[in-house]
Amino acid sequence: MTIDGPGPWWSRRRSRIRAQWPTCLPGVRFCAGGTLIYRAPAPVTAGGTASARAAARLTLDELARGITQRHTPDQLATAQERLALATAHWQTPEDTPGLWLKARITLMLTEQDADRAQRYQDALREVTLQLAQEHEHRQQFRQTVFDKPDALRFWWLDRHLDDLGSLDWDVFKEKILPLVGAADDKQSEVERISRTLLHAWGKLGDDPGRHARFTATVRAVLDQMGWSDEVVWRASSELPTADAPRGVRDDGGKPRPVTEAGTAR
Numbered sequence: 001m002t003i004d005g006p007g008p009w010w011s012r013r014r015s016r017i018r019a020q021w022p023t024c025l026p027g028v029r030f031c032a033g034g035t036l037i038y039r040a041p042a043p044v045t046a047g048g049t050a051s052a053r054a055a056a057r058l059t060l061d062e063l064a065r066g067i068t069q070r071h072t073p074d075q076l077a078t079a080q081e082r083l084a085l086a087t088a089h090w091q092t093p094e095d096t097p098g099l100w101l102k103a104r105i106t107l108m109l110t111e112q113d114a115d116r117a118q119r120y121q122d123a124l125r126e127v128t129l130q131l132a133q134e135h136e137h138r139q140q141f142r143q144t145v146f147d148k149p150d151a152l153r154f155w156w157l158d159r160h161l162d163d164l165g166s167l168d169w170d171v172f173k174e175k176i177l178p179l180v181g182a183a184d185d186k187q188s189e190v191e192r193i194s195r196t197l198l199h200a201w202g203k204l205g206d207d208p209g210r211h212a213r214f215t216a217t218v219r220a221v222l223d224q225m226g227w228s229d230e231v232v233w234r235a236s237s238e239l240p241t242a243d244a245p246r247g248v249r250d251d252g253g254k255p256r257p258v259t260e261a262g263t264a265r
Contacts, residue, residue, distance in 0.1 A: 006100035007039050011039050013052065013053070014035055015038070017033060019033075022068060025117060030079065031113075032106070032108075034105035036060055037103065038100060059099065060103055067083050073114070084105070087104070147180075149180060152176065
């Protein structure tokens with residue numbers, strides 16, 4: 001649009017405006033009322049006053065819709081001010097040279113549209129609150145349960161207290177434990193060592209001498225590497241297995257009972 005002069009004042013016309021323009025919320029509209037002031041070029045006025053008024057109204061309608069449809073109902077005041085800035089001064093559309101117009105428009109919401117907007121805001125607030133609560137719950141859950149491997153193990157056990165038969169630690173180790181990035185925590189390391197030693201123990205058969213040599217060898221390796229803390233000693237010396245219910249002393253003497261201690265979880 002360009003801004004020049006609308007011509008002498010006696011060539012201007014006025015028209016009352018009553019319109020409804022959309023908000024950005026479907027089904028809710030701004031009601032508009034005010035005055036349109038315009039001056040039409042000669043080609044338009046030659047067709048009569050009605051055509052001049054129609055051209056000015058269509059131009060105002062296009063301008064106003066472009067503004068109001070970018071605002072929500074609760075932004076009524078903002079839409080009002082922007083519309084006032086856009087229509088307060090004389091202007092002419094590029095596609096209708098010589099047509100000048102300006103307007104003084106007031107926007108409002110009907111009671112029905114205000115109720116619709118309020119219901120929308122209430123529903124939006126409820127959904128937003130629910131999402132925020134779910135996000136907070138996930139944050140607290142991650143910080144509390146997924147913070148340490150032991151806390152995660154207690155959580156997994158608690159979930160199956162009503163049906164311990166469904167407690168599957170293999171699923172826990174393969175699917176759940178890696179989520180905390182703690183596959184290398186102390187408990188898991190001991191468990192892997194225990195599984196390795198148990199696998200080797202199972203291949204010794206029923207020969208007590210092989211049992212004794214194997215136990216002595218494991219102890220010697222652990223001592224040589226400096227891995228002689230209590231937990232590792234338990235993992236290496238107390239080797240439960242269904243195929244070997246009795247153990248042997250590392251000095252090659254008589255077999256001694258081995259306490260049944262399942263794989264640490």
